Amino acid sequence: MSSPAMVADERKTRDGDDYILEVSNLKKHFPISSGIVFQRQVGAVRAVDGISFNVIRGETLGLVGESGCGKSTTGRTILQLYRPTEGSVKFEGQELSTMAGNDLRQMRRRMQIIFQDPFASLNPRMTVGSIVSEPLQIHKMYANKQERQQYVEQLMERVGLNPYFINRYPHEFSGGQRQRIGIARALALQPSFIVADEPISALDVSIQAQVVNLMEELQDELGLTYLFIAHDLSMVRHICDRVAVMYLGKIVELGPVDEVYDNPQHPYTQALLSAVPVPDPVVEDNRQRIIISGDLPNPANPPTGCNFNTRCPVVFDLCYQEPDPPLIEVRPDHYVSCHRVV
Amino acid sequence: MSTLLEVNDLVVRFYTQEGTVYAVNGVSFDLEEGETLGIVGESGSGKSVSCLALMGLIPSPPGKVESGTVVFEGRDLLTLKPDQMRLIRGKEIAMIFQDPMTSLNPVLTIGTQITESLKLHEGMNTTQSRKRAADLLDLVGIPDAYRRLDDYPHQFSGGMRQRVMIAMGLSCNPKLLIADEPTTALDVTIQAQIIELVKQLKDEFNMAMIWITHDLGVVAGIADRIQVMYGGRIMESGSSHEVFRDSRHPYTVGLLGSLPRLDSSGEEKLTQIEGSPPDMRNEPEGCPFAPRCDVREQLQLEKCWDERPPLETVPDASGAEAHIMSCWADIREGVAENV
Ligand SMILES: Nc1ncnc2c1ncn2[C@@H]1O[C@H](COP(=O)(O)OP(=O)(O)OP(=O)(O)O)[C@@H](O)[C@H]1O
Ligand SMILES: Nc1ncnc2c1ncn2[C@@H]1O[C@H](COP(=O)(O)OP(=O)(O)O)[C@@H](O)[C@H]1O
Ligand code: SF4
Ligand code: SF4
Ligand SMILES: [Mg+2]
Ligand SMILES: [Mg+2]
Numbered sequence: 001m002s003s004p005a006m007v008a009d010e011r012k013t014r015d016g017d018d019y020i021l022e023v024s025n026l027k028k029h030f031p032i033s034s035g036i037v038f039q040r041q042v043g044a045v046r047a048v049d050g051i052s053f054n055v056i057r058g059e060t061l062g063l064v065g066e067s068g069c070g071k072s073t074t075g076r077t078i079l080q081l082y083r084p085t086e087g088s089v090k091f092e093g094q095e096l097s098t099m100a101g102n103d104l105r106q107m108r109r110r111m112q113i114i115f116q117d118p119f120a121s122l123n124p125r126m127t128v129g130s131i132v133s134e135p136l137q138i139h140k141m142y143a144n145k146q147e148r149q150q151y152v153e154q155l156m157e158r159v160g161l162n163p164y165f166i167n168r169y170p171h172e173f174s175g176g177q178r179q180r181i182g183i184a185r186a187l188a189l190q191p192s193f194i195v196a197d198e199p200i201s202a203l204d205v206s207i208q209a210q211v212v213n214l215m216e217e218l219q220d221e222l223g224l225t226y227l228f229i230a231h232d233l234s235m236v237r238h239i240c241d242r243v244a245v246m247y248l249g250k251i252v253e254l255g256p257v258d259e260v261y262d263n264p265q266h267p268y269t270q271a272l273l274s275a276v277p278v279p280d281p282v283v284e285d286n287r288q289r290i291i292i293s294g295d296l297p298n299p300a301n302p303p304t305g306c307n308f309n310t311r312c313p314v315v316f317d318l319c320y321q322e323p324d325p326p327l328i329e330v331r332p333d334h335y336v337s338c339h340r341v342v
Numbered sequence: 343m344s345t346l347l348e349v350n351d352l353v354v355r356f357y358t359q360e361g362t363v364y365a366v367n368g369v370s371f372d373l374e375e376g377e378t379l380g381i382v383g384e385s386g387s388g389k390s391v392s393c394l395a396l397m398g399l400i401p402s403p404p405g406k407v408e409s410g411t412v413v414f415e416g417r418d419l420l421t422l423k424p425d426q427m428r429l430i431r432g433k434e435i436a437m438i439f440q441d442p443m444t445s446l447n448p449v450l451t452i453g454t455q456i457t458e459s460l461k462l463h464e465g466m467n468t469t470q471s472r473k474r475a476a477d478l479l480d481l482v483g484i485p486d487a488y489r490r491l492d493d494y495p496h497q498f499s500g501g502m503r504q505r506v507m508i509a510m511g512l513s514c515n516p517k518l519l520i521a522d523e524p525t526t527a528l529d530v531t532i533q534a535q536i537i538e539l540v541k542q543l544k545d546e547f548n549m550a551m552i553w554i555t556h557d558l559g560v561v562a563g564i565a566d567r568i569q570v571m572y573g574g575r576i577m578e579s580g581s582s583h584e585v586f587r588d589s590r591h592p593y594t595v596g597l598l599g600s601l602p603r604l605d606s607s608g609e610e611k612l613t614q615i616e617g618s619p620p621d622m623r624n625e626p627e628g629c630p631f632a633p634r635c636d637v638r639e640q641l642q643l644e645k646c647w648d649e650r651p652p653l654e655t656v657p658d659a660s661g662a663e664a665h666i667m668s669c670w671a672d673i674r675e676g677v678a679e680n681v
Contacts, residue, residue, distance in 0.1 A: 066529035174618045204384040204619060205556060206634075209600035209612040216611070231530070234559075234601065238608030258607045275534035276604050277559030281582040283605060284563030291538055292531050295499045 020193055020225050021055040021078065026087035028070075028077045032300060045300045047073040049249030050087070052327070055193075060219070060226040062240035062257065064233060064272075066296055070249045071229045075195040078227070079111055080104060091193070109139055112186035116198035118178030122170040128181055129166040132156065135188045155184045159214060176207035183214065187222075197229045212239055233276045237261050242333075245269045248307040249299055251327060255334035265336040267312050268292075306339065314340055346517060346550050347373040347396070352410035354388075354395050357403065361623045365391040367574040367630075369410075370653060373518070378544065378551040380561030380582070383571035384619055389554045392571075393520050395420075397437055398427040415517075433463040436511035440523035442503035446495040452479070453491030456510050463514045478509040482539060501532035508539065515547060522554045537564060558601065562586055570594050573620045573630025576653055580665040584658050591669050592637040626650075629669070637671050646670055 029044040048070045055061050063071050076082045078089050080096050089096045091107060099107065115121035122131055132152045133142075142148035153163035159180040170178055179199060186194055196215070200208040212235065218224060230236050236243055237257050245253040245266065253266040264270045271290040278284060292311045297303055303310050305320040312319065318339045327337040354366040366388045373379055381389045394400050396412040396419060412419040414435070419427065431437075439445050447455060456478060457471035466474065472491060479487035482505040495503060504524055511519050521540070525533040541564060544551055555561055561568060562582060569579040570591065578591035589595050599613040617634040620626075632638055632646040651668045658665040 066531065176618055205558075206384060206597060206600060206615040207618060209614040210616075213612055213614055233530070234604040237604060238602030238612065261604070261607075271531055273604070275530040277533075277537075277557065277563060278604055279558035279562050279598060279601060280586055281562045282587065284559075287563075289534055289538070291534055293535070295501060295532065296529075 017056040017059075019054045020057040020092060021227075022088075022090040023054070023078060024052040024088045026051050026074070026077060026089060027085040028073050028082055029085045043300050046249050046302060047299060048077060049299075049302070051246075051249075051251045053244055053251060053254055055225060055227060056241075057192075057225055058219075058223055059241040060228050060239055062236040062243035063227060063229045063246060064231060064236055064243060065246035066231065066272075068296055068299065069246045070299070071246055072197050074246070075113065075197050075227060075229055079108070079113055079195060081113075105139075109135075109189040110191050111193045111195070112189065112191040114179075114182050114186050114194060114196045114199045117202050118175055118182055119170075119202070121182060122178060124170055127167045127169060128156070128161070128173075131170070131181060132184045132188055135185065139189060141189070152184075152188075155187060158218075159184045159187070160210075174207075175203050176210055179203060179211050180214070183211075183218070187218070190222075192223070193225045193227070195227045195229070198231070199228075200235065201231065208235070215239070233261075233273060234278075245272065248297060248302055250307055250324065250337065251335075252308070252337050253335065254327065255331075259331070259334050263331075263334075265330055265334070265341045266308075266338050267314050267340070268308050271313070308338075316340075344375055345372050346375045346377075346415065348411070348413040349392070349396060350411045350413070352392060352395055352412070353408040354391050354400060354405060355408055356405045362625075363622050364624070364626055365405075365574055365622060366395065367626050368650075368653075369571075369574070369576055371569060371576065371579065373550050373552070375517070376548050376550055377567065378553060378565045380565030380568045381552060381554045381571060382556065382558055382561060382568060384556055386619060386622055387571040388574040389571055390522055391574075393437070393522060393552060393554060397431060397435060397520065398422070398424070399431075399437075429463070432459050432516075433514045434516055435518045435520065436514070436516040437520040437522065438504075438507045438511045438524050440526050442500075442507045443495065445507065446503065448495055451492050451494055452498070452506055456491075456506075456513055459510065459513055474513070475509075478513055479506065481512075481543070482506070482509045483535075484509075501528055501535060504528065504536055505539070508536075508543070512543065512547060516549060518550045518552070519544075520552045520554070523556070524553075525560065526555065526557070533560070540564070558586070558598070570597075573626060574622065575626070575630055575650075576666070576668060577631065578665075578667050578669075580658060584665050588659055590656075590665065590672070590674055591667060592635050592671070592673060593631045595673065596634075596636075637669075637673055641671055643670055 026048055027050050028048040029046050031041045032043040033039040034042045065071055077084050084097045129152055132155055133148055136142050136148055142151055156163045161180050200211050228240055240257050243257050243260050244251050247268050253260060253269045264273055271292045274290045294311045297310055306324055309315050309319040325337045325339050327335045330336050330341055350370050352366055352369045356363040356365055369392050383389050395407050400407055407420060453472060453475055456475035460466045460471040460474055476488040476491055484490055484502060484505055525536050553561055553565060565582050568582050568585040570577045572593050577593045578585060589598060596615040600615055602608045602612060615634050620630050628647045628649055629651050638646045651670045653666055653668045655663045656665050656667055657663055
């Protein structure tokens with residue numbers, strides 16, 4: 001695969017894969033203001049605080065971590081739904097962080113998002129047909145009404161919704177069906193990249209597998225690339241090729257899923273994985289849990305030194321003295337940010 | 343060990359404007375002293391309502407306990423007067439919920455809320471009850487416990503609030519603690535802290551416990567017995583080993599098959615259960631799982647549609663009569679009973 005031309009291209013990995021997305025030193029800080037009349041900034045929530053990673057075309061990259069660690073903000077900042085505070089986001093080689101207006105609108109057709117809550121994310125006063133076709137109208141595709149309806153029916157069928165229900169409203173559907181509506185809408189403009197922000201968290205267990213299987217089929221069929229944001233670590237292992245573990249606005253570990261799950265290097269990843277319960281009493285009885293004490297620190301006031309030093313079971317003096325450890329490659333394609341791991 | 347609680351043929355309905363909700367449709371189970379029962383099932387399967395019913399906490403209207411008995415230490419709780427029931431709640435049976443914010447009063451300090459029940463049930467005075475409240479907070483791992491008595495709920499994190507709820511639940515040494523999804527709103531590392539805490543306290547206090555969850559993994563490590571619910575009915579119940587490693591009910595088998603595992607690389611496609619959970623506004627006839635059951639389909643079992651399979655005790659792997667099932671088919675034998 002590695003012809004010289006491909007290696008020379010910055011967007012190719014070592015193995016000649018093609019990067020659809022390149023994120024470098026991305027930051028998103030939300031200002032905290034006080035005062036009623038004269039608002040002045042008194043600090044900032046460092047929701048995303050300097051992260052770098054690439055997404056390979058056709059893969060599913062998992063983004064995991066506890067609530068508030070910055071996963072959704074990362075997804076939204078990549079799509080420019082939030083504008084970055086700092087850093088660069090390149091999609092198919094083009095810089096998005098400085099792009100605006102029509103250029104950005106054109107790029108957005110190729111990048112879509114699926115949200116966690118299929119109840120809140122669909123307009124209750126719109127029919128399924130108009131929800132799915134809205135992006136087509138915005139982007140002036142399928143001007144012919146009949147063709148558009150036909151296309152919407154095809155989409156509905158493809159995601160497992162009966163096109164007969166095209167004129168029904170979201171409340172007439174179950175959670176799983178609503179998530180299918182969200183997927184159909186995301187697919188309408190034929191994107192190449194989809195951010196799925198906890199797409200199954202709100203669904204019943206028996207429905208989660210249906211939606212995940214659908215997402216996998218669509219990926220195979222349409223060559224989609226996913227950024228799969230989740231807190232269900234078992235599902236992430238199943239669906240993802242690689243995984244990035246976030247803690248307090250930073251990526252602490254990144255690598256192929258089996259490598260990270262079987263051989264976690266960062267103390268936080270180790271604790272996180274050991275905390276996930278497994279539905280098997282024999283496995284549970286023989287497991288050694290790493291219980292980390294305390295809560296996630298406030299992202300407006302992160303610790304000095306390593307972000308994890310307030311909870312880390314193997315913390316030592318360097319972790320307070322040195323700035324945050326950089327993400328370094330400890331094994332092929334496996335990156336870790338910890339002073340203990342070099 | 344002796345039996346602490348016997349629930350028999352409990353039926354609960356809600357009469358709402360959109361029609362009758364058939365929430366719990368004949369639920370029976372026993373609980374031994376000191377035993378931990380895990381109740382698992384998807385949203386709407388009747389887990390919470392069956393436990394609220396045995397605590398006498400079904401809002402009425404619209405809810406009504408239609409029939410059944412709940413015998414706790416020889417008394418049928420469903421026949422008690424509200425003030426008799428109030429003396430049992432909190433003292434003999436305590437309950438903790440998924441969202442501590444809805445059960446903690448936001449305008450009262452944590453100390454006031456814990457001491458209230460100590461004064462009511464244990465007749466303690468202020469000094470005694472504050473001392474005991476601080477000991478309890480300390481026990482559940484709240485640092486600097488005595489000083490934190492004067493803090494309000496919003497001054498605690500989600501995990502700490504759940505610890506406070508546990509401390510309140512334990513305050514009068516109940517014989518039974520019912521925990522309804524106590525860790526569902528928490529992150530996994532915090533969940534792990536709470537699970538460890540509860541395991542340790544359960545032994546210390548020698549209480550029986552009912553742990554309600556939709557996460558099968560959570561109860562695998564803590565429950566002695568697992569009860570799987572679907573559509574307001576018990577599908578299967580048995581030791582944790584039996585239910586997870588030797589499941590015999592088509593629904594349990596399907597559910598476990600649809601779950602990816604943390605400890606194995608997920609190459610194969612997940613086996614999915616088709617369709618969606620039942621609309622509880624339809625009067626249940628037959629087996630609630632019938633519309634989604636592939637065993638019924640393979641075996642062409644017509645009676646699943648209109649005859650309710652009874653809850654029956656069948657021998658477990660060791661030959662003891664301990665596995666309880668509600669299904670017309672025996673999937674291990676691949677046969678249907680008297681078709
Ligand atoms: N106050 C109420 N009024 C009307 N219907 C109710 C009420 N409370 C519960 N129900 C209905 O009773 C059925 C069983 O509900 P229950 O709360 O026991 O489910 P659950 O198994 O605890 O689900 P979850 O996992 O979502 O907590 C559901 O169909 C629910 O909608
Ligand atoms: N619009 C916003 N304004 C201010 N703070 C925000 C906003 N969105 C998210 N945050 C904060 O940024 C941090 C990361 O949030 P988020 O990305 O939503 O986390 P996750 O998706 O990992 O749960 C949290 O502390 C959150 O409260
Ligand atoms: S750098 Fe130090 S505190 Fe941070 S994870 Fe590594 S050992 Fe723990
Ligand atoms: S009773 Fe029939 S429908 Fe119900 S689980 Fe058994 S085989 Fe399936
Ligand atoms: Mg989020
Ligand atoms: Mg419930």
